[in-house]
Amino acid sequence: MSLSRRNFIKISSLAGSGVLFGFHPYIENNTGFTFEPNLYIKIASDNTITLGIIKQELGQGIKTSLAMLMAEELEANLETIKTEFIPYNKEVPDYQNEWNLFATGGSGSIVEMWEVLRKAGAAVRDVLLEAASQTWSVSKEDCYAQESFVFSKRDSRSLSYGQLAEKASELTPPEAIQLKSPEDYKLIGKPVIDLKNKFVKKGAYPYGIDVNLPDMVYASIVLYPTKDAKIVQYDASKVLAIKGVSQIVEFPSTTGNIVFKGSEAGLAVIADSTWTAIKGKKILEDNIQWDLGSYGTKDTMSLKADFKIALREDFNQRGSRENIDTAFDQEVVKEITVSYENPYLAHGLMEPLNAIARVKDGKCEIWAGTQSPQFTSHYLSRILDLELENFVFHTYPSGGGFGRRFFVDYVTQAALISKKIGRTVKVTWTREDEIQHGRYHPFRQEHYRGGLDKDNNLIAAHYKGITTHAWGAGVNMIYNIPNYKSEYSIRGSVLHFGSWRSVGAHNSIFGRECFIDEMAHLAKKDPVAFRKELLQKELSEIEESGEYSRGTKARKTQIPRYLNVLDILSEKVNWHSPLPENEGLGVAISDYGYGRELTEWRSSVCGQVAHIAVKDGIWEIKKITAVVDCGTVVNPNGAKAQVEGSIYWALTPLIYEGITVKNGQVVQSNFHDYKVLRIDGAPEIAIHFMESDAVPTGMGETAVPPLTPAVLNGIYAASGIRVRTIPVKELSYRYA
Amino acid sequence: MAQYSLTVNQKRYTFDVAPDTPLLWVLRDTLKLYGTKYGCGIGQCGACTIHMDGLPMRSCCLPIESIQDKQIITIEGLTENADHPVQKAWEEEDVPQCGYCHSGQIMSAVALLDRIPDPTDEDINRAMKGNICRCGTYPRIRKAIKLAAKDISS
Numbered sequence: 001m002s003l004s005r006r007n008f009i010k011i012s013s014l015a016g017s018g019v020l021f022g023f024h025p026y027i028e029n030n031t032g033f034t035f036e037p038n039l040y041i042k043i044a045s046d047n048t049i050t051l052g053i054i055k056q057e058l059g060q061g062i063k064t065s066l067a068m069l070m071a072e073e074l075e076a077n078l079e080t081i082k083t084e085f086i087p088y089n090k091e092v093p094d095y096q097n098e099w100n101l102f103a104t105g106g107s108g109s110i111v112e113m114w115e116v117l118r119k120a121g122a123a124v125r126d127v128l129l130e131a132a133s134q135t136w137s138v139s140k141e142d143c144y145a146q147e148s149f150v151f152s153k154r155d156s157r158s159l160s161y162g163q164l165a166e167k168a169s170e171l172t173p174p175e176a177i178q179l180k181s182p183e184d185y186k187l188i189g190k191p192v193i194d195l196k197n198k199f200v201k202k203g204a205y206p207y208g209i210d211v212n213l214p215d216m217v218y219a220s221i222v223l224y225p226t227k228d229a230k231i232v233q234y235d236a237s238k239v240l241a242i243k244g245v246s247q248i249v250e251f252p253s254t255t256g257n258i259v260f261k262g263s264e265a266g267l268a269v270i271a272d273s274t275w276t277a278i279k280g281k282k283i284l285e286d287n288i289q290w291d292l293g294s295y296g297t298k299d300t301m302s303l304k305a306d307f308k309i310a311l312r313e314d315f316n317q318r319g320s321r322e323n324i325d326t327a328f329d330q331e332v333v334k335e336i337t338v339s340y341e342n343p344y345l346a347h348g349l350m351e352p353l354n355a356i357a358r359v360k361d362g363k364c365e366i367w368a369g370t371q372s373p374q375f376t377s378h379y380l381s382r383i384l385d386l387e388l389e390n391f392v393f394h395t396y397p398s399g400g401g402f403g404r405r406f407f408v409d410y411v412t413q414a415a416l417i418s419k420k421i422g423r424t425v426k427v428t429w430t431r432e433d434e435i436q437h438g439r440y441h442p443f444r445q446e447h448y449r450g451g452l453d454k455d456n457n458l459i460a461a462h463y464k465g466i467t468t469h470a471w472g473a474g475v476n477m478i479y480n481i482p483n484y485k486s487e488y489s490i491r492g493s494v495l496h497f498g499s500w501r502s503v504g505a506h507n508s509i510f511g512r513e514c515f516i517d518e519m520a521h522l523a524k525k526d527p528v529a530f531r532k533e534l535l536q537k538e539l540s541e542i543e544e545s546g547e548y549s550r551g552t553k554a555r556k557t558q559i560p561r562y563l564n565v566l567d568i569l570s571e572k573v574n575w576h577s578p579l580p581e582n583e584g585l586g587v588a589i590s591d592y593g594y595g596r597e598l599t600e601w602r603s604s605v606c607g608q609v610a611h612i613a614v615k616d617g618i619w620e621i622k623k624i625t626a627v628v629d630c631g632t633v634v635n636p637n638g639a640k641a642q643v644e645g646s647i648y649w650a651l652t653p654l655i656y657e658g659i660t661v662k663n664g665q666v667v668q669s670n671f672h673d674y675k676v677l678r679i680d681g682a683p684e685i686a687i688h689f690m691e692s693d694a695v696p697t698g699m700g701e702t703a704v705p706p707l708t709p710a711v712l713n714g715i716y717a718a719s720g721i722r723v724r725t726i727p728v729k730e731l732s733y734r735y736a
Numbered sequence: 737m738a739q740y741s742l743t744v745n746q747k748r749y750t751f752d753v754a755p756d757t758p759l760l761w762v763l764r765d766t767l768k769l770y771g772t773k774y775g776c777g778i779g780q781c782g783a784c785t786i787h788m789d790g791l792p793m794r795s796c797c798l799p800i801e802s803i804q805d806k807q808i809i810t811i812e813g814l815t816e817n818a819d820h821p822v823q824k825a826w827e828e829e830d831v832p833q834c835g836y837c838h839s840g841q842i843m844s845a846v847a848l849l850d851r852i853p854d855p856t857d858e859d860i861n862r863a864m865k866g867n868i869c870r871c872g873t874y875p876r877i878r879k880a881i882k883l884a885a886k887d888i889s890s
Contacts, residue, residue, distance in 0.1 A: 059834025193827060197832050198818070200832040203771020203772070209770075210770035212768060244754070273757075273765040274761055274765050275761035276754065279756070347870075350773075350837045350868065399834050400871065431781075637830045641830070645833060648874065670780060671776050672778065678868060679861055679865050680861040682872070735861075736857065
């Protein structure tokens with residue numbers, strides 16, 4: 001049965017215990033699918049409502065905001081709603097697609113589910129109203145739904161959704177679905193406490209690492225230390241002598257030529273408990289002789305030297321306007337050449353990576369928290385040479401994702417080990433494994449040459465980005481610069497690359513927003529006014545041209561939002577009011593997220609101002625003010641949490657040393673030498689959301705990129721010290 | 737392997753493990769009490785914080801042989817109905833994001849308020865800086881501790 005767009009709900013009876021409404025996530029593009037819904041709303045006779053979700057819980061509170069979207073239109077009491085994480089298996093209708101909506105990243109969950117969950121809620125409400133009207137023999141217009149009940153407008157009769165479930169299971173879904181106007185929202189836009197927190201507060205919220213299967217053994221792993229290391233020899237005897245260790249197995253490296261794929265080779269110590277396995281791993285590490293391979297001579301210094309060579313070599317050109325060299329030669333009267341640098345960064349997610357695998361009898365079953373169970377299963381299907389029909393992936397909430405859990409390595413290792421020993425195995429990474437075998441934010445430099453004409457207009461800029469990883473290379477230059485050239489160069493990385501909350505935007509916005517700030521100061525113009533002038537110029541040029549490419553379409557939508565955010569931000573921080581000596585304000589703006597048809601070319605915009613004080617060689621953040629335009633705010637509690645978290649996430653690498661490399665390996669190993677922000681380093685944050693009823697555009701990452709440039713621009717405003725490499729080493733950070 | 741006895745959440749347990757097994761792994765793997773979390777294994781992050789004879793300790797660094805006959809309280813045993821003022825405040829202020837570090841955060845906060853019922857910002861920093869949160873829930877932790885302090889004093 002093929003689906004009409006209007007009729008995307010399928011109703012089935014739950015044999016006397018309630019009703020199930022299945023619906024398809026691809027409401028806009030459902031040709032070619034048979035009707036096997038993979039999202040569902042279950043209404044049980046006792047009036048509990050269960051929403052099956054395919055987005056992964058990573059700390060973004062997704063189950064709460066998705067439940068809110070459904071409950072808004074369903075007129076359901078949020079307190080009575082339960083959510084279930086749907087496992088990936090062959091019951092998922094498009095399980096043969098490598099990527100689908102299971103993937104949770106890019107700040108996209110709300111964007112992707114915004115329409116479908118509200119429509120599903122509205123359709124189910126309509127069916128329940130119909131059920132009530134038939135039961136009472138009144139017209140549907142004489143019934144209304146509220147707080148999981150249907151009421152009669154004519155008298156005091158009411159029936160709970162649960163009481164109507166049986167009747168509803170005999171009905172057909174509505175043809176047309178009417179969604180609420182924003183002014184009628186009861187839930188969307190109201191602060192709601194994360195539904196999982198009543199479990200978290202008593203330690204009863206289960207993560208992948210808490211799964212206990214009766215037949216499992218425990219493994220701790222030793223991964224090859226460099227990209228092309230080999231084992232010369234190892235002595236297993238001391239490890240095997242530990243009571244509880246059953247064996248040591250080797251597992252191969254697996255490759256993949258795109259982001260997220262591939263796993264290092266290693267050895268696994270199999271034992272009867274996590275601790276015994278970890279103890280064995282530590283002893284094994286001391287008893288292996290490695291050939292470190294070609295990467296064994298590389299370190300942070302050699303990487304920097306290679307970037308210097310790169311600067312003299314050819315770059316890949318991304319785009320240019322006019323003749324940059326002529327402009328610099330003939331029109332520029334004042335210029336600067338500057339470069340910004342950030343180190344490799346690890347994730348340090350609180351729940352160390354882990355996975356349970358049972359690869360047995362031609363089947364593969366996985367228990368783990370990931371950002372894409374579907375993509376991971378597809379990868380494993382190839383690695384294990386096992387048809388997808390034989391996969392079941394039980395998804396669990398993750399103790400942090402931040403981009404790291406998109407990578408398949410840790411689950412692959414569990415699957416390979418399980419296959420080899422023929423048993424169910426739980427692989428738990430140690431913190432050392434996580435810091436030393438990460439998927440790192442790239443080491444990257446942003447080189448700019450910028451020039452002003454005799455009237456202090458920014459008329460020429462030449463951008464050269466050098467990075468260890470192609471993904472996210474380059475910069476989105478939103479400012480109008482008549483002569484602009486953009487180039488990038490990708491250099492070989494010593495370490496594996498990764499996606500790190502906000503990915504390439506973190507590096508590129510750092511460079512762009514500091515550079516623009518430096519040009520503003522060179523032009524002796526106010527940094528906010530300077531930005532607004534260049535944005536307005538860009539907008540008029542796009543509008544005058546009348547021709548919109550994909551890029552200019554987005555820019556035409558985004559620039560007015562940038563301008564509004566800058567205005568509100570200036571107002572919130574009293575941008576022009578005088579500050580005490582040694583204090584200053586630094587500004588930066590960025591966007592992040594979708595920016596395609598689904599959001600009418602919008603993506604979330606965030607502007608930040610850092611109020612900085614610098615005294616006696618110490619820098620202090622007095623306050624960070626953030627203004628965000630993310631379209632409709634679904635749950636202000638959750639959205640604020642994302643801004644707070646993003647700001648603190650970005651603050652860590654401003655204060656603490658990133659990842660450094662020696663002998664091809666990561667120097668740091670745990671939180672004692674890979675330091676992260678703690679409560680005594682967390683400054684005050686003020687957050688303001690722009691009023692909007694536009695389609696929501698994602699909140700998970702948008703507040704990460706502006707923080708670094710806002711702080712560094714603030715340090716300059718406060719002290720005249722221009723910091724261009726993070727962490728800040730010119731000054732010490734002031735803790736509370 | 738050797739036999740050890742321990743009182744956890746007012747319940748007496750006897751079990752066989754290696755003498756160097758940290759309490760964390762006894763709780764998780766042997767007693768199947770998964771509320772206490774593994775974070776770093778070296779006492780740096782606080783995710784494994786429990787109370788031993790009323791004091792907050794990092795269970796990843798406590799070999800079982802060194803803590804014979806101690807009274808251990810974990811997050812599961814803090815209250816019967818999850819209604820300690822700190823637990824209530826944690827939900828009311830909507831503190832956790834991913835939630836993973838919060839068993840440890842709550843155990844540290846309870847111990848702080850046992851010692852200092854009305855803590856200053858500085859007291860909070862001193863007591864809580866051993867607990868890392870990568871989601872960045874720090875301002876809400878501070879607010880929740882102050883809310884719980886108010887609740888306790890009233």
